[in-house]
Amino acid sequence: MKKFLKAVTLTCMMSALTAHADVVIKDAWVRATVPQQQATGAFMQIQSPRHVRLVEVQTAVAGVAEVHEMQMENNVMKMRAMNALDIPAGKSIELKPGAYHIMLMNLKNQARAGETVILKLTFEDDDKKREVREVKASVREMTVMQHKM
Template sequence: MTNLYRSGLCRFGGLLAAVLVSTSVYAGDIHVENAWVRATAPGQDAAGVDLTITSKQAASLLGVSSPVAETTELHSMTSENGMMKMREVKSIALPAGKRMNLRESGYHLMLNGLKSPLKEGETVLLTLSIKVAKRAAVNIEVRAEVRSLHATRAAEQEDPHRSH
Protein backbone atom coordinates (compact mmCIF):
# COMPACT_ATOMS: atom_id res chain seq x y z
CA MET A 1 0.00 0.00 0.00
CA THR A 2 2.77 2.40 1.01
CA ASN A 3 4.75 1.45 -2.09
CA LEU A 4 1.78 2.03 -4.36
CA TYR A 5 1.18 5.40 -2.78
CA ARG A 6 4.84 6.36 -3.19
CA SER A 7 5.03 5.35 -6.83
CA GLY A 8 1.84 7.26 -7.49
CA LEU A 9 3.38 10.35 -5.95
CA CYS A 10 6.55 9.90 -7.96
CA ARG A 11 4.64 9.64 -11.16
CA PHE A 12 2.66 12.73 -10.33
CA GLY A 13 5.85 14.60 -9.45
CA GLY A 14 7.49 13.55 -12.71
CA LEU A 15 4.45 14.53 -14.73
CA LEU A 16 4.24 17.93 -13.09
CA ALA A 17 7.94 18.63 -13.75
CA ALA A 18 7.53 17.56 -17.38
CA VAL A 19 4.65 19.96 -17.88
CA LEU A 20 6.54 22.87 -16.32
CA VAL A 21 9.60 22.51 -18.53
CA SER A 22 7.75 21.37 -21.64
CA THR A 23 8.56 23.22 -24.81
CA SER A 24 5.96 21.25 -26.72
CA VAL A 25 2.31 22.25 -26.97
CA TYR A 26 -0.73 21.00 -28.89
CA ALA A 27 -3.56 23.39 -29.70
CA GLY A 28 -6.17 21.70 -31.82
CA ASP A 29 -4.48 20.70 -35.04
CA ILE A 30 -1.33 22.70 -34.39
CA HIS A 31 1.73 21.27 -32.66
CA VAL A 32 4.62 23.46 -31.55
CA GLU A 33 7.82 21.82 -30.32
CA ASN A 34 11.52 22.41 -29.64
CA ALA A 35 11.18 26.13 -28.96
CA TRP A 36 14.52 27.49 -27.85
CA VAL A 37 16.62 30.60 -27.68
CA ARG A 38 20.33 30.99 -26.97
CA ALA A 39 21.41 32.60 -23.70
CA THR A 40 22.42 36.21 -24.28
CA ALA A 41 25.98 37.50 -24.15
CA PRO A 42 26.71 40.57 -21.96
CA GLY A 43 25.23 43.68 -23.56
CA GLN A 44 23.12 41.72 -26.04
CA ASP A 45 19.50 42.92 -25.96
CA ALA A 46 17.98 41.01 -28.87
CA ALA A 47 17.68 37.30 -29.56
CA GLY A 48 16.27 34.95 -32.17
CA VAL A 49 13.97 32.07 -31.21
CA ASP A 50 13.80 28.82 -33.16
CA LEU A 51 10.92 26.37 -33.01
CA THR A 52 9.13 23.70 -35.02
CA ILE A 53 5.45 23.96 -35.96
CA THR A 54 3.27 21.31 -37.53
CA SER A 55 -0.23 22.32 -38.61
CA LYS A 56 -2.65 19.76 -40.03
CA GLN A 57 -4.15 22.38 -42.31
CA ALA A 58 -2.32 25.09 -44.22
CA ALA A 59 -1.88 28.02 -41.84
CA SER A 60 0.09 31.21 -41.30
CA LEU A 61 2.15 32.31 -38.34
CA LEU A 62 1.14 35.96 -38.00
CA GLY A 63 3.13 37.09 -35.02
CA VAL A 64 4.55 36.45 -31.58
CA SER A 65 4.60 38.28 -28.27
CA SER A 66 6.62 37.73 -25.12
CA PRO A 67 6.72 39.41 -21.71
CA VAL A 68 10.56 39.41 -21.84
CA ALA A 69 10.81 41.66 -24.91
CA GLU A 70 9.79 45.24 -25.71
CA THR A 71 8.93 44.30 -29.29
CA THR A 72 8.89 41.17 -31.38
CA GLU A 73 9.10 40.49 -35.10
CA LEU A 74 9.05 37.60 -37.52
CA HIS A 75 12.36 37.57 -39.37
CA SER A 76 13.69 35.93 -42.47
CA MET A 77 17.40 35.38 -42.74
CA THR A 78 19.24 35.07 -46.02
CA SER A 79 22.87 35.02 -47.03
CA GLU A 80 23.77 37.87 -49.37
CA ASN A 81 27.35 38.10 -50.62
CA GLY A 82 28.47 36.07 -47.62
CA MET A 83 26.67 38.32 -45.11
CA MET A 84 23.64 37.16 -43.13
CA LYS A 85 20.81 39.64 -43.58
CA MET A 86 17.62 39.73 -41.52
CA ARG A 87 14.35 41.15 -42.73
CA GLU A 88 10.97 41.50 -41.09
CA VAL A 89 8.21 39.43 -42.71
CA LYS A 90 4.46 39.88 -42.20
CA SER A 91 3.73 36.17 -41.87
CA ILE A 92 5.30 32.74 -42.24
CA ALA A 93 3.43 30.13 -44.27
CA LEU A 94 2.90 26.76 -42.60
CA PRO A 95 2.21 24.13 -45.29
CA ALA A 96 -0.40 21.49 -44.37
CA GLY A 97 1.01 18.55 -42.47
CA LYS A 98 4.62 19.65 -42.80
CA ARG A 99 6.94 19.66 -39.78
CA MET A 100 8.28 23.15 -40.29
CA ASN A 101 11.46 24.15 -38.49
CA LEU A 102 11.91 27.93 -38.61
CA ARG A 103 15.69 27.97 -38.77
CA GLU A 104 15.88 25.33 -41.51
CA SER A 105 13.32 27.34 -43.46
CA GLY A 106 15.31 30.57 -43.08
CA TYR A 107 13.20 32.18 -40.36
CA HIS A 108 13.29 32.99 -36.66
CA LEU A 109 11.24 34.91 -34.11
CA MET A 110 13.02 38.07 -33.08
CA LEU A 111 12.88 39.33 -29.50
CA ASN A 112 13.95 42.99 -29.39
CA GLY A 113 14.67 45.10 -26.31
CA LEU A 114 15.12 42.26 -23.83
CA LYS A 115 14.17 43.44 -20.35
CA SER A 116 16.80 41.23 -18.70
CA PRO A 117 19.51 38.81 -19.89
CA LEU A 118 18.37 35.35 -20.99
CA LYS A 119 20.09 32.78 -18.80
CA GLU A 120 20.68 29.12 -19.56
CA GLY A 121 18.04 26.85 -18.01
CA GLU A 122 15.32 29.50 -17.89
CA THR A 123 12.25 29.39 -20.07
CA VAL A 124 10.74 32.24 -22.04
CA LEU A 125 7.00 32.49 -22.50
CA LEU A 126 5.90 33.11 -26.08
CA THR A 127 2.41 33.64 -27.44
CA LEU A 128 2.15 32.71 -31.10
CA SER A 129 -0.66 34.01 -33.27
CA ILE A 130 -1.58 31.43 -35.91
CA LYS A 131 -4.35 31.62 -38.48
CA VAL A 132 -5.83 28.63 -40.30
CA ALA A 133 -7.61 29.45 -43.57
CA LYS A 134 -10.70 31.60 -42.97
CA ARG A 135 -10.89 30.95 -39.24
CA ALA A 136 -9.98 33.58 -36.67
CA ALA A 137 -6.36 33.59 -35.53
CA VAL A 138 -5.66 31.53 -32.40
CA ASN A 139 -3.11 32.29 -29.71
CA ILE A 140 -0.85 29.44 -28.66
CA GLU A 141 1.37 29.72 -25.60
CA VAL A 142 4.68 27.94 -25.69
CA ARG A 143 7.78 28.03 -23.53
CA ALA A 144 11.15 28.42 -25.20
CA GLU A 145 14.08 26.83 -23.43
CA VAL A 146 17.12 29.09 -22.94
CA ARG A 147 20.14 27.06 -24.01
CA SER A 148 23.83 27.58 -23.40
CA LEU A 149 25.53 30.41 -25.24
CA HIS A 150 27.78 27.79 -26.81
CA ALA A 151 24.99 25.30 -27.57
CA THR A 152 25.85 24.82 -31.22
CA ARG A 153 28.91 26.43 -32.67
CA ALA A 154 27.74 26.15 -36.28
CA ALA A 155 24.46 27.88 -35.52
CA GLU A 156 26.30 30.52 -33.52
CA GLN A 157 28.55 31.45 -36.41
CA GLU A 158 25.58 32.20 -38.62
CA ASP A 159 23.68 34.03 -35.91
CA PRO A 160 23.66 37.77 -36.63
CA HIS A 161 21.87 38.64 -33.37
CA ARG A 162 25.11 38.69 -31.41
CA SER A 163 26.28 41.79 -33.26
CA HIS A 164 23.05 43.79 -32.88
Protein backbone atom coordinates (compact mmCIF):
# COMPACT_ATOMS: atom_id res chain seq x y z
CA MET A 1 0.00 0.00 0.00
CA LYS A 2 2.83 2.40 0.84
CA LYS A 3 4.44 1.75 -2.55
CA PHE A 4 1.12 2.44 -4.26
CA LEU A 5 0.65 5.73 -2.40
CA LYS A 6 4.22 6.78 -3.21
CA ALA A 7 3.62 5.98 -6.90
CA VAL A 8 0.37 7.96 -6.94
CA THR A 9 2.03 10.89 -5.16
CA LEU A 10 4.97 10.84 -7.59
CA THR A 11 2.59 10.68 -10.58
CA CYS A 12 0.62 13.67 -9.26
CA MET A 13 3.82 15.63 -8.67
CA MET A 14 5.08 14.85 -12.18
CA SER A 15 1.72 15.91 -13.66
CA ALA A 16 1.90 19.19 -11.77
CA LEU A 17 5.45 19.79 -13.00
CA THR A 18 4.48 18.95 -16.57
CA ALA A 19 1.48 21.29 -16.40
CA HIS A 20 3.72 24.07 -15.09
CA ALA A 21 6.06 23.61 -18.03
CA ASP A 22 3.22 23.88 -20.58
CA VAL A 23 2.98 27.68 -20.70
CA VAL A 24 5.83 29.21 -22.70
CA ILE A 25 6.63 32.92 -22.33
CA LYS A 26 9.10 34.52 -24.74
CA ASP A 27 10.66 37.91 -25.34
CA ALA A 28 9.25 39.62 -22.22
CA TRP A 29 10.05 43.31 -21.99
CA VAL A 30 8.86 46.50 -20.30
CA ARG A 31 8.88 49.93 -21.89
CA ALA A 32 11.34 52.33 -20.21
CA THR A 33 9.92 55.43 -18.54
CA VAL A 34 11.00 58.99 -17.92
CA PRO A 35 11.25 60.50 -14.41
CA GLN A 36 7.84 61.04 -12.76
CA GLN A 37 6.04 58.78 -15.26
CA GLN A 38 3.51 56.68 -13.35
CA ALA A 39 2.66 53.96 -15.87
CA THR A 40 4.20 51.74 -18.52
CA GLY A 41 3.48 48.55 -20.41
CA ALA A 42 4.85 45.02 -20.35
CA PHE A 43 4.90 42.93 -23.51
CA MET A 44 5.65 39.31 -24.41
CA GLN A 45 4.54 36.24 -26.35
CA ILE A 46 2.57 33.54 -24.51
CA GLN A 47 1.83 30.06 -25.81
CA SER A 48 0.35 26.93 -24.26
CA PRO A 49 -0.48 23.50 -25.69
CA ARG A 50 -3.68 23.54 -23.61
CA HIS A 51 -6.25 26.27 -23.11
CA VAL A 52 -5.39 28.55 -20.18
CA ARG A 53 -6.29 32.06 -19.15
CA LEU A 54 -4.01 34.77 -17.80
CA VAL A 55 -6.02 35.83 -14.75
CA GLU A 56 -3.63 37.88 -12.63
CA VAL A 57 -0.35 39.79 -12.79
CA GLN A 58 1.73 40.90 -9.83
CA THR A 59 4.97 42.84 -9.56
CA ALA A 60 6.85 44.71 -6.87
CA VAL A 61 7.59 47.66 -9.19
CA ALA A 62 3.98 48.88 -9.49
CA GLY A 63 1.01 49.37 -7.23
CA VAL A 64 -1.32 48.01 -9.93
CA ALA A 65 -0.69 45.45 -12.68
CA GLU A 66 -3.54 44.62 -15.06
CA VAL A 67 -4.09 42.91 -18.39
CA HIS A 68 -5.39 45.48 -20.88
CA GLU A 69 -6.57 45.53 -24.45
CA MET A 70 -6.65 48.37 -26.93
CA GLN A 71 -9.33 48.62 -29.61
CA MET A 72 -10.35 51.18 -32.19
CA GLU A 73 -13.87 52.49 -31.49
CA ASN A 74 -15.33 55.24 -33.69
CA ASN A 75 -11.84 56.21 -34.89
CA VAL A 76 -10.62 56.54 -31.29
CA MET A 77 -8.17 54.09 -29.74
CA LYS A 78 -9.54 52.97 -26.37
CA MET A 79 -7.89 50.93 -23.66
CA ARG A 80 -9.68 48.82 -21.07
CA ALA A 81 -8.75 46.39 -18.31
CA MET A 82 -9.67 42.74 -18.81
CA ASN A 83 -10.60 40.19 -16.16
CA ALA A 84 -8.63 37.52 -18.03
CA LEU A 85 -6.88 36.89 -21.32
CA ASP A 86 -7.56 33.58 -23.08
CA ILE A 87 -4.57 31.68 -24.39
CA PRO A 88 -6.09 29.14 -26.84
CA ALA A 89 -4.49 25.70 -27.03
CA GLY A 90 -1.60 25.64 -29.48
CA LYS A 91 -1.84 29.34 -30.37
CA SER A 92 0.60 32.11 -29.55
CA ILE A 93 -0.81 35.33 -28.13
CA GLU A 94 1.37 38.39 -28.49
CA LEU A 95 1.16 41.18 -25.96
CA LYS A 96 2.43 44.24 -27.83
CA PRO A 97 2.04 48.01 -28.02
CA GLY A 98 -1.37 48.98 -29.41
CA ALA A 99 -2.95 45.60 -28.60
CA TYR A 100 -3.12 43.26 -25.60
CA HIS A 101 -0.54 44.24 -22.98
CA ILE A 102 0.11 44.33 -19.24
CA MET A 103 -0.36 47.80 -17.79
CA LEU A 104 1.88 48.67 -14.85
CA MET A 105 0.48 51.65 -12.94
CA ASN A 106 1.48 53.58 -9.83
CA LEU A 107 5.13 52.85 -10.55
CA LYS A 108 7.34 52.95 -7.49
CA ASN A 109 10.46 53.99 -9.46
CA GLN A 110 11.49 54.92 -12.96
CA ALA A 111 11.93 51.92 -15.27
CA ARG A 112 15.36 52.38 -16.83
CA ALA A 113 16.65 50.64 -19.94
CA GLY A 114 18.86 47.69 -19.04
CA GLU A 115 17.04 46.90 -15.78
CA THR A 116 14.96 43.78 -15.21
CA VAL A 117 11.37 43.70 -13.95
CA ILE A 118 10.03 40.56 -12.29
CA LEU A 119 6.41 39.77 -13.15
CA LYS A 120 4.35 36.97 -11.61
CA LEU A 121 1.70 35.76 -14.05
CA THR A 122 -1.12 33.54 -12.81
CA PHE A 123 -2.70 31.19 -15.33
CA GLU A 124 -5.87 29.19 -14.80
CA ASP A 125 -6.85 26.11 -16.81
CA ASP A 126 -10.33 24.85 -17.64
CA ASP A 127 -10.42 22.88 -14.35
CA LYS A 128 -9.76 26.14 -12.43
CA LYS A 129 -6.28 24.92 -11.43
CA ARG A 130 -3.85 27.80 -11.18
CA GLU A 131 -0.14 28.05 -11.80
CA VAL A 132 2.10 31.05 -11.23
CA ARG A 133 4.97 31.75 -13.61
CA GLU A 134 7.74 34.18 -12.76
CA VAL A 135 8.91 36.18 -15.76
CA LYS A 136 12.03 38.34 -15.99
CA ALA A 137 11.28 41.19 -18.38
CA SER A 138 14.07 43.41 -19.65
CA VAL A 139 13.40 47.16 -19.66
CA ARG A 140 13.86 48.58 -23.17
CA GLU A 141 13.61 51.96 -24.80
CA MET A 142 10.63 52.25 -27.13
CA THR A 143 11.69 52.37 -30.77
CA VAL A 144 9.64 53.29 -33.81
CA MET A 145 9.81 49.67 -35.05
CA GLN A 146 8.47 48.29 -31.76
CA HIS A 147 5.57 50.74 -31.87
CA LYS A 148 4.56 49.59 -35.36
CA MET A 149 4.55 45.88 -34.37
